[in-house]
Amino acid sequence: MGMQEDVLRFFMDRDQEGDAGASAEVVRRLDQYGPGRPQLYPLVLRFLTSTPALLAKHREDVRRVLRVIDEEKLMPPVSVVQVLSRNSVASVGLVKEWLMSRIKSAREEVDTDQKLIASYRTETEAKLRQVEELSDPDHPRVFHVTQCSACQGGLDLPAVHFMCNHSYHQRCLPQNETECPNCAREHGIIREIRRNNERLADQHELFLSEVREGGFDALSTGFSRGVLNLSRVEEAGSS
Ligand SMILES: [Zn+2]
Numbered sequence: 001m002g003m004q005e006d007v008l009r010f011f012m013d014r015d016q017e018g019d020a021g022a023s024a025e026v027v028r029r030l031d032q033y034g035p036g037r038p039q040l041y042p043l044v045l046r047f048l049t050s051t052p053a054l055l056a057k058h059r060e061d062v063r064r065v066l067r068v069i070d071e072e073k074l075m076p077p078v079s080v081v082q083v084l085s086r087n088s089v090a091s092v093g094l095v096k097e098w099l100m101s102r103i104k105s106a107r108e109e110v111d112t113d114q115k116l117i118a119s120y121r122t123e124t125e126a127k128l129r130q131v132e133e134l135s136d137p138d139h140p141r142v143f144h145v146t147q148c149s150a151c152q153g154g155l156d157l158p159a160v161h162f163m164c165n166h167s168y169h170q171r172c173l174p175q176n177e178t179e180c181p182n183c184a185r186e187h188g189i190i191r192e193i194r195r196n197n198e199r200l201a202d203q204h205e206l207f208l209s210e211v212r213e214g215g216f217d218a219l220s221t222g223f224s225r226g227v228l229n230l231s232r233v234e235e236a237g238s239s
Pocket residue numbers: 148149150151152153168169172
């Protein structure tokens with residue numbers, strides 16, 4: 001993994017041979033090399049939690065290393081617990097403290113997701129209400145827009161009204177335009193996202209390799225893409 005790792009391992013060996021200053025040197029070198037070489041953090045975490053003396057001396061450093069590992073997602077949480085609990089060195093307190101911080105940040109993520117879900121729901125409900133109104137024959141649509149959405153000038157005849165509440169001078173629209181220019185871009189983006197999701201959902205090999213690497217994250221992303229949609233599975237089975 002390169003010269004920097006060799007240097008760290010050199011000081012780790014010195015520490016085992018009884019050099020009292022060597023472990024501090026490992027930490028100092030980590031601070032120096034770490035930013036460009038994230039793979040060094042798990043190595044140093046393993047080292048600093050290998051003996052009770054090292055842990056006692058470097059408690060703060062262990063906390064710091066754990067923070068970087070979390071922030072940069074350098075190790076999956078299960079692996080961190082495995083490292084911390086592989087011997088009786090890391091105290092229950094340290095493991096607990098780390099787990100608590102993980103749970104706290106996971107909760108914050110869940111909170112953010114829930115807020116997003118709530119806002120999508122409200123948006124969907126509003127759209128559904130709009131669709132209902134538009135498809136109700138007893139509920140005539142009133143166009144009360146007085147400004148052209150293209151040139152912002154006052155509307156006069158002939159005018160074109162779109163159901164999204166945008167109206168235009170006919171002369172301000174490209175000929176044979178059937179889509180509201182103001183909304184077309186947004187619709188295009190949504191169609192693109194859908195197409196992408198559908199395309200990715202059909203790539204089962206890709207999905208499986210993602211699951212192998214990313215576990216639950218990959219599963220939940222796949223779920224949102226519709227990998228696991230029943231209709232899809234049936235289609236795949238019958239084709
Ligand atoms: Zn106009």
